[in-house]
Amino acid sequence: MDGRRPGHDGRLGPHRGRAAAATHRAGRVKALLIRVGRGKVKWADQAVAEYVKRLRVGQLPLEEVRLPTTRFRGEVEAVRADEAQRILALVKPRDRLIAVDERGDAPSTEQLARWIEDSAKVGTPRMVFAIGGPYGHGPAVRDQAWRCLALSSMVTNHELARVFMAEQLYRASTVIWGGKYHH
Numbered sequence: 519m520d521g522r523r524p525g526h527d528g529r530l531g532p533h534r535g536r537a538a539a540a541t542h543r544a545g546r547v548k549a550l551l552i553r554v555g556r557g558k559v560k561w562a563d564q565a566v567a568e569y570v571k572r573l574r575v576g577q578l579p580l581e582e583v584r585l586p587t588t589r590f591r592g593e594v595e596a597v598r599a600d601e602a603q604r605i606l607a608l609v610k611p612r613d614r615l616i617a618v619d620e621r622g623d624a625p626s627t628e629q630l631a632r633w634i635e636d637s638a639k640v641g642t643p644r645m646v647f648a649i650g651g652p653y654g655h656g657p658a659v660r661d662q663a664w665r666c667l668a669l670s671s672m673v674t675n676h677e678l679a680r681v682f683m684a685e686q687l688y689r690a691s692t693v694i695w696g697g698k699y700h701h
Contacts, residue, residue, distance in 0.1 A: 546577040548644040549687055552608055554585045554601050554651035555676040562677035569684035578634060578691045580684065583608065587651050593618050598656030605648050605659055614642050614664040616681060618649045620673055622666025630686060631693040633665065647687075650677050 551566075568581055573580040588600040609615050614637050625633070637645055647667070648659060660666055669682050692698075 546579070547634060547642055549573070549578055549580045550604055550608070550613075550646045551580060551582045551649070551680060551683055551687075552585060552646060553582065553649040553676055553680050554587055554605070555649075556587060556672075559677045562681050565681045566684045569681075569688045572688050573691060576691050577638075577695050578687060580687055582680070582684075594653050595656070597651065598653050598659070601651045602656030602658040605611065605650075605655075606662060609646050609662070610644065612642060613644045613646045615646045615648060615659070615662055617655050617659050617663040617666045617680060618647055618669060619655050619666045620668050620671060621660075622668040624668040624670065626691050628693060630667075631690040632689075634690055635694055647683055649676055652676075658662060667701055684697060 537568075569583065570580050585601065585604050588597045590597055606615075616633075634645065648655070650656075650659065669679055674682075
């Protein structure tokens with residue numbers, strides 16, 4: 519071989535090479551997907567569980583945490599502040615917080631893969647992707663975020679957002695470490 523580490527299927531992906539090998543040597547990054555929302559929605563739970571299972575065996579294990587929505591008592595900013603406090607309580611000092619927010623940048627899958635690679639290279643233990651509640655993120659989350667990531671310029675519901683985010687993390691992992699999923 520030419521010094522590049524093959525993916526799990528034995529072939530080299532188009533984005534493999536020194537960067538992926540360096541990422542592998544640097545250690546793996548974990549991903550935490552925090553979502554603020556109501557209870558379980560079966561189809562979304564099943565879809566996210568499938569990507570969690572796929573990522574478990576790779577270099578980017580994913581865990582999902584659901585925080586209940588703060589009860590609305592007439593003050594939107596109070597709801598956002600409470601949810602922000604609970605999100606930030608789960609973020610450790612060396613984590614990289616990514617606020618999933620329609621006001622953020624909309625990276626390509628390849629750019630997301632580079633964020634993951636860069637995080638691994640600098641020794642980031644965990645990337646935390648936070649999906650806000652029905653009223654979005656409070657300023658505290660956006661202010662403390664390493665990046666703000668927009669899935670689209672359109673607003674979407676939380677179930678679609680969490681499935682989309684889990685799928686993109688899996689897709690980005692196949693860009694970095696190889697596989698047949700991303701072309």
